[in-house]
Structure formats: structure tokens, C-alpha cells
Amino acid sequence: MDGHQRAAGADGSVMQLMHSVYSLGLVRARGYWRIWAFGALLMTLAACSPDPEPVAGIPADRAPGRWDLTAIYADEAAYEADARRLAEDQTRFADSCAGQMTQARRLADCLAQYAGLMERVSRLAGYAQLRYDEDTTNTEALARKQQAEALQAAVEETTSFLEPEILDLGVDRIRSMMRSNDILSGAYRRFLDERLRLAAHTLPAAEERLLAMTAALGETPANIYVALTNADMPWPTITLHDGRTLRLDQTGYQRGRQFADRGDRERVFQAFWNAFSGYEQTLGVALYGQLQRDRMLARARRYDSSLAASLDRDGIPLAVYETLIEEAEKGLPTLHRYLRLRARLMGVEQLKAYDLYAPVTQASPQFTLGEAEQAVVAATAPLGADYVQALTHGLNMSWMDSESRPGKRSGAYMMGSIYGVHPYVMMHFNGDFDSMSTLAHEWGHAMHSHLANRHQNFLNAQYAIFLAEVASTVNERLLIDHLLEQAGSDDERLFILNEALESLRGTFFRQAMFAAFERDVHGRLANGEALTGADFSRLYLALVRRYLGHDEGVVDIAPAYGIEWAYIPHFYYNFYVYQYATSIAAANLLADQVNTGERAAQQRYLALLRAGGADNPYRLLKDAGVDLATPAPYRSLIRRMDRLLDEMEAIVARRGL
Template sequence: MKLTAIALALAAASLQILPAQAATAPAAAAPTMDAAGVWDLTPLYPNAAAWETERQAILAELPKLKALQGTLGANAGALRAGMDQISAVKKRIYRLAVYASLRADENTKITENQARNQQADAAFNQFGEATSWLNTEVAALGADKVNGFIAQDAGLAKHAYGLRTILRLSAHVLGAKEEALLASAAEPLQQPQAIYNLLANADMPWPKVKIHGKEVTLDQEQYVKYRSDADPKIRLQVFKAFWPVFKAYERTLGATYAANLRGTVFQARARNFPTSVAMAQGGDNIPEAVYRTLVEETNKGLPTLHRYFKLRSRMLGLKSAGYQDIYVPLAKPSASYTVAEAEQLTLTALQPLGKDYTDKLAAGFKGNWMHSVPQRGKRSGAYMNGSAYDVHPFLLMSFNNNYNSLSTLAHEWGHAMHTVYTTGAQPFETSDYSTFIAEIPSTANELLLADYMVEHAKSKQEKIFALSQELENIRGTFFRQAMFAEFELKAHEAVEKGEPITGEKLSAIYLDLLKRYHGDAEGVLKIDDLYGIEWAYIPHFYRDFYVYQYATCISAAAYFAEGIGKGDTALRDRYFTLLKAGGSDDPYLLVKAAGLDMATPAPYQAVVRRMNRVMDELEALIATK
């Protein structure tokens, strides 16, 4: 997952609300920063005192940005000077936020770091208030005048796309007073995610269970570790112990997410968007047809997903499979992996991308960019944060020595290398590439790794494992994320219709999707009603209409990975042109220029065909003696 300093950095039009990640929590000991598997944050700031000095310096700049109001239309030079001044402060505040969020995510129980993260969020919100007049002023200048200024002053070239985006979205830009009011509302609208993060990561009372004779605290990290246990009784034990914790907080979690939904709908209506999804797509100018075509085509492909679940049940010897059985590997890997071994395998698998790519990747591996050691209180999941433009990207994951960790490492470093190529080719102003593109290089890395593992399998069992992992990647990245996307769509539409939203209702919506996607009615997988609470486990839902892009991106990634893996250098060139383009144009158009129209059924149908081909190969392999 690509995560910026402010989750998804704003387009120049600044039309999206930024989720926070911080709140206070009980104090705990800080991790040792020179330990193996822990990132080095000193390239950002040498220490917390330097960070605070910079925060105060940034705050002192904000009145100067406010004073620019009314000056941009004087001439081309005035527009360039004003945009340069705003951009320079934005770049500094991104860096400020990166440091704060990384420190906070190392251990969500450290009060000092959570407080610093809140200060960074507040500073960014103050920046938003100080520049809230910008969109209104640019829109009032009009396209003819703005484009004329761009033609007169070469220094405006780096601001051109952002300025034209503001003009495109002018129908959704409000008056200066209203823009200031919405900017000041940003911080309170962020609080649902802040509450959720602390509740889910720091404050929930996780149960202790005996697994293989060992007492385990079944928090989120341990749930991920043990849900794939080879023993079906342990898998069921893990599910039956873990999910009641979320179920016990269903009302609170429901109220928290409902507050997030209502905040999004409020913003959409305030900005004159017909729907929440239209607002989410509007900033990047992505046709709504992309989202709705994905959902439609995924539902058409459910027989293929059900075929996969049936194949899994046969291979695992399960007469009656349940939801708790979807994570167990179909074959044992030949060995576990250290971080160093995973890095070397990734380098080897990604050789089709060329020497320049692998050289840059190897340098990143040696640079202490990543926090990979598991520890209590650490933010769950995995992400890459590349928002500090003048510094390298940073990555967070918990490496558990298994294939999933290997694949996650390849995925997140795909994000990191995307950032490296973008920042090497683009100025800060056009370096923030859209999530619509971000998940293509990360997922392409996963697919290239999967292809390598299949091709270089040393035994039948190893090949079975590699093929099954590729199938699992498609299930998790295409079908599962599309299911999440459909849930988000239904939840937002319910609020837009004025329907009451409770945790119980959200669980009912999710359970219906869970049963349909997993073939409960057809007897494919049995879905216990308890598992309808799984929606509350997904932090991505607090980043509205984000997850669907995993599914669209695996479709594009499959296209690139297949061709590049076969040695198509022309395709590889177009691929790197896409990576280097950053945020210099509408992401839908950038992908289309690379050869794919994501608003049509074709890319999604191709993924379903790929899944069927892999199952054909796996079934043929297991049929051999």
C-alpha cells in the first residue's frame, strides 16, 4: 500500500479530506533505533527537537501564505511566485508529517509520538486553512487568463497540471469563506479514523489462547500468523477467538465508521458532487465507469473464484470447508525466509525490469529504509510512505519469515521504486502519483515474483506451492478488494439515502457480500454469521474508495508483468514512462496511453482468464504421478 504523509496527498485542488492516524495512548518504551529491521529516520530530522524547531518555523510561514490572497492575478510572475511559495511550504510540511507518522506507527502506545503526530496533522490543517482561498482565486481568474500566464512564464510549467485541475474542478470550488470553513473542519472530520486506529491497534483486549502448547496473545499480527496454520482445528480456534473481540465492539466500531461515512457524504454535498464516489474519483478525473465496471465484471467472474475454493477444498481434503480455511497454503514452502533472503529473491525475480531497476532496489535494501521487525503496539499492515520528496521512501511491515512476507516485501518495494523513479524525473509539484497508478508497479512485482517461483520450482510440491500462491494473490488482490469496494459503495449509498447506519447493519451488508463472494448458498464455503464483523478489521475503509484500486491495478499489472517477463522491451519502456510520469497528468489517461482502458471490461476479464489458466496448470500438475 502506498501511504503518503497525509494518507493520500491532495491534488492541487485540495478537494479531499486527509485522515489522521494519531491520538494519545499509554506510555511505553521506545524501540531501539539501531536494531536490525528498524528504519533510520535521521535523514528526515536528526532528532525530535529538530522536528519541533521545523514545525515552529513552518507555522511562522503560514501567515505569509494567507497574505498572498488577492495577488495571484496581477501577472504571470505573481502567479508563479505565489505558487512557488505555497509549494515550498507544502514540501516542508509533508516531510514534517512523514517523520511524525512513522514515529507514531512504530509503537502506537507511545504517547509522545502520538501527540507529535497530532501536531503534524494540526499543522497540515492550518496550512489548509492558510491556503483555503487558493482554489477560489484561481477559478475566478478563469482558464484563458491562467493558460495565458502559463504560456508567458516557463516557471509555471511545474504548476500547470495543478492549476488546470483547479479549473476543471471549479464547479466544486466554493467561495473563500466557505473554503475556509471546510478547511477548518478537516481536523474534526479526521477523528473517526484516529479513534479507530487507537482502538483497533492499541486498546482492544486480545485473548490469550494455547496454540501448539504455547500461550499466544491473539492480536492482529498473531491472527495473521496463525490463521494459515496447517491444523484445521487451530484455524477454527483462531477465528472463533479473534472475531468475537471485534464483535464485542460492533456498536462502537459501527458508530465510528458511520461518522466517517457521514463526514464524506457531507463533503460531497458541500462541494456539489452527486455522490461520494463521484467526489472520490473527481480529484484524479477517473471515470466513475471504472469503479462500477470493476464491480460488475468481478461479480460475473465469481464462478471462477468458486472454482478456486472448490479446488482448495479438494487439495486440502476438506469435506466441508469454512471461511477459516481460505488462508492455509495448499503446499508447504521449501523453507522459511529471512529478510536478507527475501531481498535477494526479489532482486533475482525482478531482473526482467532491467539492471538500472535492480541496482536502485539493491541500494534501497542497504539503506535502512524499512521497519520490518514485528513488535507489540506497531501499526498493523504494510505500507510505503514516499512523501518526503528530498529524502528516500520509508516502508513498514512485520516480516514473519513466510512466503506472504516475501510477497509483501516485493510489493512494498515496488511502491518505493516507483517513488524513486518518479522523484528522479518529476519536480515536487508533479511527483505525487495517484493511487490509481500506485498499485500497478507494486502488484507487478508480486506477479513477477510469482512467475519466477513457478519457473524455478525444484520439485512438484514447490511448483504446486508457487502456483497456489499466484492464485491466492489474484483472490486477495482482485476478488477480495472488489468485494471491499462493493461494501464501500453500499455503505456510502445507504448514508446518501438517509438510512440509519449501525454496526449491526454494516455487518449485515458485509455478511451478504461475504456469502455471495464465497459461494455460501452454493455450498462452496460455509460462512459463519460471526464473520460479518470483518468489515471492522479493514482500516482501508477509512480512506474512502481506496481499495478498489488494488483490483484495477492487478488487472493492469498482469498485463505489464506478462509482457515484461517475456522480454518485451518496448512494453518495458512504456512501463517506465508510466512510472516516471508521476502526477503529471490524469492517471486514467496515463494508463490508457500505456495501452489499457480501465473503464472497459477487458482488463478485468483478462485477470479472470489468467486465474483459470493457472488453475488449469495446477490441476494438471496434481493429476500427474
């Protein structure tokens, strides 16, 4: 896994699809609770989370700073020298290995060379990306990034013979070679097992070349979508209740949907979704083209469906996807319970779609970076002294660029693919609760990569998307638990409880709803239906109304909201978003287990992190105590949501609201 964007699921901001060293996700929207006791609440929230005693080694007054990239390359000259050597070494690799891997020892040697090339490519590309992200206005850094991307493409092309030639040896011969060679059956067992597992879906060389030639063509639907929604769509400008104006592009919408004034939010929703509705037909053509592309590739590789092809990339059972949706829909009464409480707290009879991201308080606790780091370290204590020590070390050793400055890349991510060095974290720490949660999230990723890189070889250290969000979400859950333990007043607890509930709403239920939509539209295409933009809107509207309780009077969803499918770029990722929902379910159960204090549970979790990608990701999670093909993890998550609601409702009852 090359990088992780700070994510709690697809929330709809239009971003470029998968590129370079990033696995893209989106920042979740958060709701905030209204002022209960005016000035008193502002004071109590400000003190709600860090321990009063500082964590050893982390100063409470630490300010945001920059990372140190000299651990990768001492200077630019060292980078350039390595790039030149790699360009030469890739040619030598092809000369020495192409057509010469018929003996076990020779195959092991060529796999070692291949892994070395891939490790060095990751280092070069990672360094260039990190340098560029420090200042995206730096033209030299941009040129270096482009050079690294070109070299990466050249290495991939040069080494493209490897897998077809291995498969040409035949399953029986490869198994025999693995039995006779400890390196093949050890360090490269996972790599070879995966090639053999997918052999039935690997085509003859000529057909593989033909599919490769169509790869750029297959990106056309997504490229049209990105160009239309980023560059060509005219965005409306609205006038707010106080006379100010707001341009409703993607950023403006995300800001406007959180306005305190309900009339402003309604104007935001009407104007924004009307803008999308004007392009419903064109956006429908783009999405239908994407579905056709996915269906074609699945059929070409002899899969029964696009969903089966997508899941099989990482060996994920179909039961995981089906069970997720089934259990999420069984849990809808709990979601509706939360939404009714939200309406009660906002003082409205019934929620509208434009109330779902509304603030319920203008207050948010503020922290120094050092205080936030102390809280995250303290929260991860259930993971053991070694984990805490490694986390503290990373926080103290300039692994993170946390300051905001002009030109710096927006968002937050972790890059863990620079093997043999350490992970790097980028974020913009601004002192609010979301920054603290982002800190916990990204360092969950960082510790996953740190432990995997320490205990696995380069190829085995790279873990699947299916696992990627688990470690980060475990840390978020542990942070919430820690803050609730430290909270000293009802005001503090209400704030934290809401954060937890909003996370469950947005990361579990919303992503499961998206997964259901994807399954539905792909299935309709497979059954021969032609789908237009109007069809997508009709199907999406029915689904969102079911999830948000429209017919039960929970949330009134206007017909105009049916176009929201066109706002979700993840529908071009081919069954990606379900993994956000499965990850939060897995993380919840794993956190429950380590919170018991049982050493066995702690060690199972740490073993999961250390394993990286050394085995099937579904099996690794199952060994850690979570079987996502069964109802248990999802039902555990719903029970936690009910417990959080019990406490919140008790506080509200004490206040007579």
C-alpha cells in the first residue's frame, strides 16, 4: 500500500482517481452540537481530552513542524545518482532474467532482483512525491516527480515479462520448484501463490497485451467525469441571509452544508444539486460507460460478475460484501434512532437532507500539537508498551509534516512504501478535534506500515486496501474511548459521543449504502438493462430514502437529492467503498478485544500489523479474531452505537430536552 489519504469513507468531494503513490479517500464531514451552556461549554470543551500529566518524551507545547527527508536521500545529488543507476539496472535485469527462469535457483535470484527494483522505484517515487507535496508551486520538485513517474513506468514495462513467463512454467512445475527451494517457499511464497491463484484469470500473452492496449481507453469514463465536475460545470453563486455570497463549487458546498443558518443550508442544497441535475444525462452516460468497462474486463478474465472480479483481486469472499449490506440494513433502526435524536437536539420536528451536516454547536475543543500527540499516545496504551514506544519515537523523530503553509498539498495521508526507512505522515494540524482525530488515524496507518516493514520483506510488507483502514480506525476508536474516560462533564461527553456517532453514520451506514448502490447498478447492467442518468437518480433516491427513513418520517428526502450519485467519485473505483464500512466494523471488534486487557487479544492484533501483506487479507483478519463474512462484527458495531445512544439520550433527558 503506497499511501493513505485521511479517510473515513467516500463523502463525495471530487478528486482525481487512483494516482501515483496515493490511495485516495475523503475526509469525513462532522456535525457539531449546539451550545448547551453558552460560555461555560466553551470553557469545558477546551479541556476535554488530553491527560493532565504529559506523556514522557512529548512536550505539551510542541508546535507543528516539518518532516526530515534526509533519511531517504541525503541530498538531491544522491537522488539523481540513484535514479541513473536504476535506469541502468532495469535493463540488466531484463537481459539476465527474460527467458532464463526455468530453474528454481535462477527464479529465486530473478525475484530477488525484481523485488530490489520495485523497492528502489518506490523509494525514488516516494521521495519525489514527498518533496513536491511540501510545496506544489516548486517547479523543480514537479519536474523531479514527473521524472520519477516516467522511470516508474519504464521499470514496470521492462519487468512486464516476469509474471507471464512464471505462469508459462505451469502450476505443477512452479509448485515443484517451490518445494525444492527454501527461498521460493519462504520469502516469495506469497508472491507466487497469488500468481497461481489468479492464473485461471490470466490470459495468453497476446490477449494480455491487447487488454493492456485498451487500458487508457478504459479510463475515458472516469476522465470525462473528472473533467466535467472539476473544470467544465458552471457553479452557481448564492446570496446568504446576511448578504454574503458563496460560490458553490465542491469546496463551497462542503462549507455551506455546515452553515448554522437553516435557510442558508437549504439554499446551498437547492442550488448545488440543481447544478448537478443540469448534467444528469451526461453524467449518466459517463457512469454507464464505467459499468460497461468493468463488465468487459470481468468477462474477459472469465469472472461471473464485476463484483466477483473486484473482490478476487485480494481474495475476498463474496459473503463479506453480501453480509455487510444485509447487516447494515438490519441495523437501520439504530441509525434512525440517532437521526431522530439529532432532530430533537437541533430543535426541528423532522430532519431534511440539508440538516445532516448541520452544526449543533459552534464550539470545538482546541489543542496544541503536543497535547494532541499526548492524547493519541495515551489512547493507544492498550496496544502495549512496544507499540507506544515506537509511536512516541516516530512522533519525536520528524516523520511528520504537520504545519500549514502556502503551496503545501492539501489533505492528510501516510506514505509507508519507502521500505527500509520509515513511514511519513502529512497533515495540516490546526488545533481542533478533527486534527486530533486525523493525527490518530494517520499514525495508525504509519504504525501498521512501520511494523510490517520491520517484519516482512518488501513484497510481503505491502498490504491490501481491505486491511489499510483497519489499523487507522482502531486508533480513532481508542482515542474516543480515552477521551470519554477523561471527560469530566456532560458537555464534554456530548461532544465526544456525537463525534463517535457521526463517524458510525458516515463511515458505516453511508458507505454500506454506496456499496448497495454499486451492487444494484452493476447487477442491472449484467441483466441487460440500459441505464440513463434519470435511472441512476431514481434508483439512488429510493435507496437513500430507505437508509435515512424517509417513509418512517425520520428524514425528509426531496426528489432533487436523487442526483447525489453523480457527486460520488468512488463509483468509478469499481467496488471500493465497501472497504470503509468493513474496516470500521473490524476495527470496532478489534478495539473491543484489546480493551479487555487480555494479552492474547493484544498479540493477535499486533501480529496482524506485523504481517503486512504476507497472507490473504481476509484470512489475516480472521486470524486476528474478526470474520467479516459473518454477522458478528457488524452486530457488535450496531450494539456499540446503541450504547452510545443510550448515554447521549440519558444526558439529554437530564437536561429536560
